[in-house]
Amino acid sequence: MKVLHTSDWHLGQQFYEHNRTQEHNAFLSWLCDTLAEQAIDLLVIAGDIYHTATPPAYAEQQLYTFIKHAKASRPALQVVIIAGNHDSANRIETAKPLLQAFDTQVVGRYNKHAPEEVVLSIASEQGPLTVVAMPFLRAGDLTLDNQLPDAYQQGVNAAYHQSISHALSIKQGPLLVMGHLHAKGGDISSDSERNIAIGGFDSINASIFSDHADYVALGHLHKSQRVAKSEFIRYCGTPMPMSFSERHYQHQVLIVQFNAQTCTSVIPLLVPRYQDVCLLPEKGSATLDELCELISQLPSEQDTPPLYVRLRLNATETDSQFRAKIDAALAGKHVLFCGIERVRPNADHDQQAQFDDLGSVEQLDPAQLLDLAFKHHMGSTEQVPDAIQQCLAHVLTTLDEVDQS
Numbered sequence: 001m002k003v004l005h006t007s008d009w010h011l012g013q014q015f016y017e018h019n020r021t022q023e024h025n026a027f028l029s030w031l032c033d034t035l036a037e038q039a040i041d042l043l044v045i046a047g048d049i050y051h052t053a054t055p056p057a058y059a060e061q062q063l064y065t066f067i068k069h070a071k072a073s074r075p076a077l078q079v080v081i082i083a084g085n086h087d088s089a090n091r092i093e094t095a096k097p098l099l100q101a102f103d104t105q106v107v108g109r110y111n112k113h114a115p116e117e118v119v120l121s122i123a124s125e126q127g128p129l130t131v132v133a134m135p136f137l138r139a140g141d142l143t144l145d146n147q148l149p150d151a152y153q154q155g156v157n158a159a160y161h162q163s164i165s166h167a168l169s170i171k172q173g174p175l176l177v178m179g180h181l182h183a184k185g186g187d188i189s190s191d192s193e194r195n196i197a198i199g200g201f202d203s204i205n206a207s208i209f210s211d212h213a214d215y216v217a218l219g220h221l222h223k224s225q226r227v228a229k230s231e232f233i234r235y236c237g238t239p240m241p242m243s244f245s246e247r248h249y250q251h252q253v254l255i256v257q258f259n260a261q262t263c264t265s266v267i268p269l270l271v272p273r274y275q276d277v278c279l280l281p282e283k284g285s286a287t288l289d290e291l292c293e294l295i296s297q298l299p300s301e302q303d304t305p306p307l308y309v310r311l312r313l314n315a316t317e318t319d320s321q322f323r324a325k326i327d328a329a330l331a332g333k334h335v336l337f338c339g340i341e342r343v344r345p346n347a348d349h350d351q352q353a354q355f356d357d358l359g360s361v362e363q364l365d366p367a368q369l370l371d372l373a374f375k376h377h378m379g380s381t382e383q384v385p386d387a388i389q390q391c392l393a394h395v396l397t398t399l400d401e402v403d404q405s
């Protein structure tokens with residue numbers, strides 16, 4: 001059986017206030033063609049289909065239109081979708097009965113009293129496959145022993161253990177486990193995975209997927225990567241840039257081949273980039289005059305989709321008219337303007353830029369923010385004590401529960 005693994009579409013996302021509908025459409029149309037060309041039997045989407053729990057109507061329509069087109073171009077296709085932390089567990093299941101008619105299964109929430117509900121048996125002409133479709137786990141979905149410092153991790157562990165045990169008891173063919181979480185050993189894209197630690201401060205150890213899983217299809221981290229050095233525990237990453245830090249990264253989906261017993265190969269397939277992202281200047285910062293000169297070299301022609309452009313202005317620049325001058329330089333340019341960072345020369349560049357721009361502070365996850373604030377006050381070599389980290393984790397878990405109720 002041939003599986004295509006993708007995740008983190010974030011349909012409905014605005015990139016610095018710019019609508020991304022066309023970009024998403026370009027990806028979905030490429031994916032439709034790819035499903036047919038590659039003769040994919042099963043498409044697995046490992047969470048964060050939408051960017052928010054209440055996606056705009058056009059984003060929901062994009063998903064449904066895609067499924068309709070995908071089934072038309074590849075009639076044998078089956079689809080499994082799990083909810084990520086950005087998705088609403090309930091809302092994503094709304095169309096479940098209708099989607100079943102298109103061989104599409106959606107799992108929004110894990111029910112700890114019915115772990116078998118996340119276990120799916122997929123039958124195809126190529127033989128059977130058993131799937132554990134585990135959505136993002138919120139503290140409220142789990143049995144938590146709050147006496148334990150790692151109560152959330154233990155709860156996640158138990159949920160995977162119970163559902164995988166059930167899968168093994170009915171298993172036919174290889175076992176594919178899906179999840180949306182931060183597994184240990186994963187490399188984080190610096191600024192685009194907010195809320196990453198909600199519900200659990202630390203990442204989850206990859207051993208929870210058990211030795212019985214033939215392939216683990218993960219979502220949540222935005223760069224494709226192996227977990228715990230395993231060929232078969234993978235993040236596929238988002239199909240398009242979610243932040244300027246991903247500007248040089250090649251977004252991809254993974255083609256996963258199974259024989260009757262196990263996973264035999266995992267091959268990345270690069271997603272063509274529809275709209276490029278560009279930082280001006282690429283490194284460091286520029287004076288106002290230098291920036292205006294760089295902007296003058298940007299394209300004015302309308303024949304390709306516009307570039308996303310973010311500017312890095314030297315913080316020592318004192319011209320109070322800088323915004324008006326930049327606006328004038330940008331006039332007529334075929335670009336989507338994504339703001340100005342004030343960058344202090346010689347400062348620890350990336351960190352400093354984050355604090356000069358409230359937009360990027362918002363994109364830090366709470367753990368990173370605590371770490372930066374602690375270092376700022378206590379000296380750069382100090383580590384945040386465990387007790388303080390756990391205190392923050394507790395606050396986040398509680399907030400998340402309030403959010404869910």
Ligand SMILES: [Mn+2]
Pocket residue numbers: 047048084085086180219220221
């Ligand atoms: Mn996520």
